[in-house]
Amino acid sequence: MSVPLRLYITPFADRGVLEPAQWDCDTAKKALDVVNTIWSKAKIAFVISDCVMERPLDMAKSRRSSDEVLLGVLASRHDPDNAVHIYLVNSIPNLNAGGGSFPNGVPEPTSFVQWYGNDHASGRAWAHEIGHLMELDHVEIDYSNEKQAAQRVKNLMVPGLSAGSDLTSQQIGTAKGSKLVKRFGG
Template sequence: MPIPLRIYITPFAERGALESAKWSCDTAKKAVDVVNTIWSKASIVFVIKDCLTDKPLDMAKNARNNDQRLLDVLSLRHDPDNAVHIYLLNPIENLSAGGGSYLHGDPEPASFVQWYGNDFANGRAWAHELGHLMSVDHVEIDYTNERQAAALRGNLMTKGLSVGSDLTKRQIETARGSKLVKRFGG
């Protein structure tokens, strides 16, 4: 059974001045195609239930650089339902995270994903955040261990900016056994 996603394209505003959104429902669909290609290794499929342009989030630029605070504000804007809430945002200056995730979010499992400028990068970042929602942790690479670094450099869950999309057998098992996947019949 596919996992339903409720997509909120969330433009920012500052003091009422609206910033144009980079995301659209079309770019979201293309990113989900990348997500599904990556997670097909685990036989997990995501489907867009709804794609909505949300009311602008009026938040000063210097208040956007805390991923926890940002996801708190975003996730509390909507009532719970039977879908994973995904907030698609423009790039955020000085935010080290490419996104943020609440596994046991209030009110629902939720993530935000920044715009990265192309379908693969957007989808890869989104797949990474969905990995967190499926209880898959970051991979820490010890670059002094060349063998380990070579094996993990291309992993989806590598911490920091990465282009990897590989999954280990253990990550696949963790995702398939996660509360989120089981909730939707997996």
């Protein structure tokens, strides 16, 4: 089962001053390999149907720290279609999230993923955001419960700067039964 993704590599500018892009189509392919390694446990693969280098998004750095605002601006730059849209953006200082997702975006599900300095970390964040597109919620950790914390800390859906990539059988079932996967023949 494979899900096609339309990628938009979106560099930033601030008051007309272009910031060097951290993503390109080659780094996106390498990060997607990490995504597919993680999601292979669910027998779900993602393929790049299109990779577009976008015109820079001129947005003040202070406005980028809201994942909802940023994703709304990114999504508004394109005509609606039925593709899954993934926006790959530079690192964003002061953004607590690795990205953002609108699983029920109309008409398409959409996410953005910020660059984390290497393919593996960026791919893991991307896999997490795709998890949200497949209807997975965050896994919260109660650090006062050491046994539970030790189990959950390695889960893909832990929020924040986690390095986890594990999926539970329940998460795999939810992902396989999600609207996104069913839409592409799953």
